[in-house]
Amino acid sequence: MTPLLETRGLTAGYGDFRALFGIDLAVLPGETVAIIGANGAGKTTLLRAIAGVLPCAPDQVRFRGDPVGGLPAEAIVSRGIAMVPEGRRLFPSLSVEENLLIGAHGRRAQGPWTLDAVYGLFPVLRERRASPATALSGGQQQMVAIGRALMSNPALLLCDEISLGLAPVVIRDIYRALPRIREGGAAVVIVEQDIGQALQVADRVYCLMEGRITLTGAPAALSREAIHAAYFGEAA
Amino acid sequence: MIWLDTLVQGVLLGGLYALFAAGLSLVFGIMRLVNLAHGDLIVAAAFLILVLVTWLGLNPFLAALVAAPVMFAAGWVLQRHVLNRTLGPDILPPLLVTFGLSVVLQNAMLQGFSADSRRIPAGALETASLDLGPVSVGVLPLLTFASAVVVIVVLNHVFYRTALGRAFRATSDDLTTARLMGIRPAGVFATATGLAMVVVTIAALYLGMRANFDPSIGPARLIYAFEAVIIGGLGSLWGTLAGGIIIGVAQTAGAAVNPEWQILAGHLAFLIVLLLRPRGLFPRAFD
Numbered sequence: 207m208t209p210l211l212e213t214r215g216l217t218a219g220y221g222d223f224r225a226l227f228g229i230d231l232a233v234l235p236g237e238t239v240a241i242i243g244a245n246g247a248g249k250t251t252l253l254r255a256i257a258g259v260l261p262c263a264p265d266q267v268r269f270r271g272d273p274v275g276g277l278p279a280e281a282i283v284s285r286g287i288a289m290v291p292e293g294r295r296l297f298p299s300l301s302v303e304e305n306l307l308i309g310a311h312g313r314r315a316q317g318p319w320t321l322d323a324v325y326g327l328f329p330v331l332r333e334r335r336a337s338p339a340t341a342l343s344g345g346q347q348q349m350v351a352i353g354r355a356l357m358s359n360p361a362l363l364l365c366d367e368i369s370l371g372l373a374p375v376v377i378r379d380i381y382r383a384l385p386r387i388r389e390g391g392a393a394v395v396i397v398e399q400d401i402g403q404a405l406q407v408a409d410r411v412y413c414l415m416e417g418r419i420t421l422t423g424a425p426a427a428l429s430r431e432a433i434h435a436a437y438f439g440e441a442a
Numbered sequence: 443m444i445w446l447d448t449l450v451q452g453v454l455l456g457g458l459y460a461l462f463a464a465g466l467s468l469v470f471g472i473m474r475l476v477n478l479a480h481g482d483l484i485v486a487a488a489f490l491i492l493v494l495v496t497w498l499g500l501n502p503f504l505a506a507l508v509a510a511p512v513m514f515a516a517g518w519v520l521q522r523h524v525l526n527r528t529l530g531p532d533i534l535p536p537l538l539v540t541f542g543l544s545v546v547l548q549n550a551m552l553q554g555f556s557a558d559s560r561r562i563p564a565g566a567l568e569t570a571s572l573d574l575g576p577v578s579v580g581v582l583p584l585l586t587f588a589s590a591v592v593v594i595v596v597l598n599h600v601f602y603r604t605a606l607g608r609a610f611r612a613t614s615d616d617l618t619t620a621r622l623m624g625i626r627p628a629g630v631f632a633t634a635t636g637l638a639m640v641v642v643t644i645a646a647l648y649l650g651m652r653a654n655f656d657p658s659i660g661p662a663r664l665i666y667a668f669e670a671v672i673i674g675g676l677g678s679l680w681g682t683l684a685g686g687i688i689i690g691v692a693q694t695a696g697a698a699v700n701p702e703w704q705i706l707a708g709h710l711a712f713l714i715v716l717l718l719r720p721r722g723l724f725p726r727a728f729d
Binding site: 308 | 605608609611612614615616618619620621622623624625626
């Protein structure tokens with residue numbers, strides 16, 4: 207099967223500081239891939255480079271076979287890659303519903319996700335639709351951020367640290383939405399610091415350390431020791 | 443009843459200042475761009491209307507209707523191809539470029555129209571007035587004020603009730619995330635400046651019918667517009683109207699005491715508001 211998303215030797219960074227050193231990664235259609243790694247391993251940088259927020263060379267990112275590396279973010283989303291950014295980044299002057307509607311700007315094709323479908327996925331958002339987005343609880347804000355990304359009907363959904371700073375019961379609620387997102391046909395890339403959570407939902411896992419992939423495979427095939435070594439380095 | 447008359451005239455004058463300021467407020471609110479050529483663009487639009495009135499014999503209001511889409515297109519092109527390049531983390535380039543644009547516009551108009559004072563002929567409207575019991579008000583100032591209110595109602599509607607306004611607010615909140623959602627900022631900014639130029643055209647219509655203008659008066663209009671925006675609180679359109687009214691009332695009150703004090707009184711009112719409420723009367727809740 208040809209991969210939906212493929213990176214080849216992806217390098218990216220901030221100015222003179224390089225955060226990624228040649229990442230080779232593939233995501234198959236409909237697959238859920240988790241990227242784990244310690245703070246500063248380059249997980250967020252990787253998502254930002256794929257989403258077009260950080261510059262990279264055209265051939266380093268391929269989507270459906272087309273070179274898309276370095277395209278502006280607004281062009282990437284209209285090709286079908288949507289991002290749930292780290293820290294949610296909701297628009298404070300927009301209501302919950304307006305935040306969701308903004309997500310539809312990048313819509314390229316008809317698909318399962320409409321305002322009603324997102325409200326069906328997260329019913330609490332329908333009740334709070336007129337509230338300012340930032341008046342919601344952290345978990346509800348995360349639901350808005352996920353719903354907003356879904357509104358573009360992406361073929362690939364990038365989720366950056368969607369459990370960060372949330373209570374375990376809230377995290378469970380949010381992860382409960384994942385199977386339905388997959389039923390809609392989207393492949394999902396999840397960046398997580400919570401390894402247990404990542405292993406539970408992912409078809410495949412990549413572990414990053416200091417800007418390089420140190421381990422990859424299906425969760426069942428990876429031993430605790432191998433993950434520990436890939437996560438913290440051999441010396442740890 | 444002289445004080446009541448002064449108050450009414452001041453409020454109506456405030457409508458004109460609010461019209462000067464609304465476009466400035468819109469552009470600043472969306473892209474944090476301070477357009478130092480705003481006053482000169484108003485004067486340029488007034489010349490455009492004057493040309494349409496004198497050459498084609500159009501009624502001034504009809505001429506403004508023709509000028510508005512022209513100004514929209516000019517604003518769109520200006521933003522898309524010049525001002526967008528200046529936007530970034532550094533706030534100095536847009537100031538320098540719009541200052542340069544101001545000088546260029548003034549000199550181009552001086553070349554094209556000479557330094558003579560002109561006026562857009564409005565016929566009987568120039569002197570028409572309404573007797574409202576204790577005070578008598580000019581129809582033209584009344585129309586000016588009504589237009590300012592309509593402009594602000596319409597802009598607020600666009601801002602808070604339409605998809606375009608949603609994109610304006612999202613882009614203003616967080617440019618990077620807006621792009622992640624598929625918004626193209628270059629087009630959003632160009633549309634915003636185009637819209638501001640339509641408001642500029644309306645301001646130019648009333649400026650030109652009310653008083654004489656020549657190529658050099660732009661910067662002085664810019665000062666009143668700035669003061670109205672800052673008194674009102676950055677980003678609030680109704681605040682901008684309130685700011686315009688405060689300056690207008692202060693000016694007519696000053697002039698009622700001594701005609702020499704008119705301009706000074708407006709600036710003093712601005713300074714007092716700045717001392718008491720440095721963020722303006724109706725600042726936005728965040729940023």
